[in-house]
Amino acid sequence: AQSVTQLGSHVSVSEGALVLLRCNYSSSVPPYLFWYVQYPNQGLQLLLKYTSAATLVKGINGFEAEFKKSETSFHLTKPSAHMSDAAEYFCAVRSGSYKLIFGSGTRLLVRP
Amino acid sequence: NAGVMQNPRHLVRRRGQEARLRCSPMKGHSHVYWYRQLPEEGLKFMVYLQKENIIDESGMPKERFSAEFPKEGPSILRIQQVVRGDSAAYFCASTSSSYNEQFFGPGTRLTVL
Numbered sequence: 001a002q003s004v005t006q007l008g009s010h011v012s013v014s015e016g017a018l019v020l021l022r023c024n025y026s027s028s029v030p031p032y033l034f035w036y037v038q039y040p041n042q043g044l045q046l047l048l049k050y051t052s053a054a055t056l057v058k059g060i061n062g063f064e065a066e067f068k069k070s071e072t073s074f075h076l077t078k079p080s081a082h083m084s085d086a087a088e089y090f091c092a093v094r095s096g097s098y099k100l101i102f103g104s105g106t107r108l109l110v111r112p
Numbered sequence: 113n114a115g116v117m118q119n120p121r122h123l124v125r126r127r128g129q130e131a132r133l134r135c136s137p138m139k140g141h142s143h144v145y146w147y148r149q150l151p152e153e154g155l156k157f158m159v160y161l162q163k164e165n166i167i168d169e170s171g172m173p174k175e176r177f178s179a180e181f182p183k184e185g186p187s188i189l190r191i192q193q194v195v196r197g198d199s200a201a202y203f204c205a206s207t208s209s210s211y212n213e214q215f216f217g218p219g220t221r222l223t224v225l
Contacts, residue, residue: 006154041221102155
């Protein structure tokens with residue numbers, strides 16, 4: 001069975017600092033991995049996805065993630081945090097052709 | 113191009129009442145997925161529907177919950193005799209085919225008093 005673990009339910013950074021949100025996955029087959037962002041009272045927006053092409057994936061809003069098979073990780077990073085990045089972030093793995101399995105989420109707080 | 117639409121955005125029900133949640137997929141999309149997000153948790157898959165067919169309902173509770181996606185009109189998630197534990201955000205997503213990116217609606221936040 002596939003699963004996703006997000007370490008840290010809350011992450012706080014200063015504006016301009018590096019953002020690092022951790023995601024580890026478990027999958028018996030080559031995974032398709034996703035990062036979504038959820039702003040308050042809104043739906044999920046896709047930030048980026050890994051589909052077995054390049055291991056470093058660039059997404060929207062300056063985010064990127066690196067797929068590391070040896071570490072079963074897909075951590076999300078952004079070099080410089082902006083106040084508008086404050087939101088909840090979900091890592092997900094696709095099970096089969098359509099079912100998304102989500103982690104429990106990490107809430108990012110950005111301090112001025 | 114309108115995205116996935118869900119209504120109502122907020123729904124309050126008393127225990128024992130019925131809740132009906134609606135989802136209109138993006139134009140051109142005929143695949144709909146429902147997910148539930150309990151407080152402080154990630155989204156959990158409930159059901160996958162195509163027009164007039166339930167493809168996978170493995171995540172749906174066996175009792176009180178049902179879903180449909182008729183030939184015309186929105187997809188409906190129906191919860192009968194709601195209980196406090198049904199309080200959650202219910203999200204709908206749609207795709208043009210099962211392998212494509214799922215686009216999510218803004219969700220319906222159900223509160224059961």
